[in-house]
Amino acid sequence: MKALVKTKAETGLWMQQVEMPKMGINDVLVKVHRTAICGTDMHIYNWDEWAQKTIPVPMTIGHEFVGEIVDVGSNVIDFFPGQIVSGEGHVVCGRCRNCMAGKRHFCPNTSGIGVNRTGAFAEYIALPMSNIWLHRPNIDKDIAAIFDPFGNATHTALQWPLLGEDVLITGAGPIGSMAAAVAKHAGARNVVITDINPFRLELAKKLGATRLVNAAEENLADVQKELGMVEGFDVGLEMSGNPQALNDMINNMNHGGKISLLGIPSGDVDIDWNKVIFSMLTIKGIYGREMYDTWYKMSMMVESGLDLSPIITHRMHYSEFQQGFDAMLSGQAGKVILNWED
Numbered sequence: 085m086k087a088l089v090k091t092k093a094e095t096g097l098w099m100q101q102v103e104m105p106k107m108g109i110n111d112v113l114v115k116v117h118r119t120a121i122c123g124t125d126m127h128i129y130n131w132d133e134w135a136q137k138t139i140p141v142p143m144t145i146g147h148e149f150v151g152e153i154v155d156v157g158s159n160v161i162d163f164f165p166g167q168i169v170s171g172e173g174h175v176v177c178g179r180c181r182n183c184m185a186g187k188r189h190f191c192p193n194t195s196g197i198g199v200n201r202t203g204a205f206a207e208y209i210a211l212p213m214s215n216i217w218l219h220r221p222n223i224d225k226d227i228a229a230i231f232d233p234f235g236n237a238t239h240t241a242l243q244w245p246l247l248g249e250d251v252l253i254t255g256a257g258p259i260g261s262m263a264a265a266v267a268k269h270a271g272a273r274n275v276v277i278t279d280i281n282p283f284r285l286e287l288a289k290k291l292g293a294t295r296l297v298n299a300a301e302e303n304l305a306d307v308q309k310e311l312g313m314v315e316g317f318d319v320g321l322e323m324s325g326n327p328q329a330l331n332d333m334i335n336n337m338n339h340g341g342k343i344s345l346l347g348i349p350s351g352d353v354d355i356d357w358n359k360v361i362f363s364m365l366t367i368k369g370i371y372g373r374e375m376y377d378t379w380y381k382m383s384m385m386v387e388s389g390l391d392l393s394p395i396i397t398h399r400m401h402y403s404e405f406q407q408g409f410d411a412m413l414s415g416q417a418g419k420v421i422l423n424w425e426d
C-alpha cells in the first residue's frame with residue numbers, strides 16, 4: 085500500500101510503497117478515506133528540534149483521519165466492516181492507575197499515532213479497538229477527518245461553563261477557530277479571538293468568533309471597553325503557545341477567571357505570578373481529548389448544528405500532498421484534507 089513516510093532525517097516527506105499493517109486479535113483494520121494535516125505533521129515535515137528527538141525514522145506519519153472498517157481481529161465483537169470510524173490518536177496503556185480508574189486521557193504511558201507508532205497517512209491503518217470512534221450516520225467525511233483537533237478544541241473549551249460568559253481565545257489557528265465555534269455553540273456571550281495573521285482571524289469569524297483582535301495592532305483592554313466589559317474575561321483558552329499571548333490573557337481576566345492552556349510554548353515562559361494570585365485565577369493544562377466524552381460531545385454538537393466546514397480551506401488527492409504541506413507552510417490555510425479514496 086501507499087503511505088506518506090518520513091524516510092530521511094531531513095526536511096520533507098516521501099510517498100512510499102510500504103507493507104500492509106499487521107493486525108492483532110484486538111485490532112481493527114481501517115481503509116483510510118480522508119486525512120487532515122496537523123501542526124504536529126508540520127513539525128515532522130520541517131524536522132525541527134522536537135521532531136529530531138521524537139520521531140524514529142522511517143515512520144509513516146499522520147493521525148487525523150476517517151475511514152471504513154474492512155477487517156476486525158478475533159477478539160473484536162462490536163465493530164463491523166463497513167462502519168465509518170476515526171481513531172483517537174493517543175494509544176494508552178490500559179493498566180496504569182488513571183487508565184484503571186477510567187481516566188484514560190491522564191495515562192502517563194501514552195503513545196501517539198504517527199508520532200511513536202505507525203500513522204494514518206496511508207491507505208490502511210490498524211488500531212486497537214479501544215481507540216476506535218464510530219461516527220454517527222451521515223457524518224460529512226471531511227469533518228470526521230478533523231475530529232482529533234476538533235477534540236482538542238472541544239476538550240479545552242468545555243473545561244468551564246460557558247453559558248453567558250465572556251471568552252478570550254488567543255491564537256486563531258485551526259484549533260483556536262474551532263474552539264470559537266464550540267464556545268459560541270455552548271452559549272458564550274463574547275467570543276474574542278486574537279492572532280497576528282489576518283487570514284486566520286477571518287477564518288475564526290466564519291466559525292463564530294464575535295470580535296477579532298489583531299494582537300500586533302490592538303490591545304485587549306481597549307477591546308474590553310468597546311464591548312462594555314468592566315471586569316475582564318471569565319474564561320481564557322490559550323491556543324497559540326505564544327508567551328506574549330498568555331501574558332495578555334492573564335492581564336485581562338476577571339477575578340476568579342478560568343484559563344485552559346492547550347498551546348505549546350517552544351521554551352520557558354515568564355508570567356506575572358502576582359497577577360495569578362491576586363486575580364485568583366485557575367490555570368489548567370490540557371493534553372489531547374477525553375476518551376470518550378469529548379468524542380461524544382463532538383458527535384452531538386455536529387448533529388445539533390455546529391458547522392465547522394469553513395475551517396477546511398483545501399481539499400486534494402493524497403498524491404498532491406506536497407501542495408497541501410505548502411499551503412500549511414504559507415500560513416494561508418485552515419485545515420487541509422487529503423483524499424485517499426481512489
Ligand code: NAD
Pocket residue numbers: 122123236254255256257258259260278279280281284299323324325326328329345346347348349370371372
Ligand atoms: P497553529 O500554529 O496553526 O495556530 C497558532 C496560532 O497562533 C497561529 O495562527 C499564530 O499566528 C497565532 N499566534 C502567534 N503569535 C500570536 C500572538 N502573539 N497572539 C495571538 N496569536 C498568535 O496551531 P493549531 O494547530 O491551531 O494548535 C494550537 C496550539 O495548540 C499549538 O501551539 C499546538 O502546538 C497546540 N496543540 C496542543 C495540543 C495538546 O494536546 N496540548 C494538541 C494539539 C495542538
Ligand code: ZN
Pocket residue numbers: 176177178179180181182183190191192193
Ligand atoms: Zn495508562
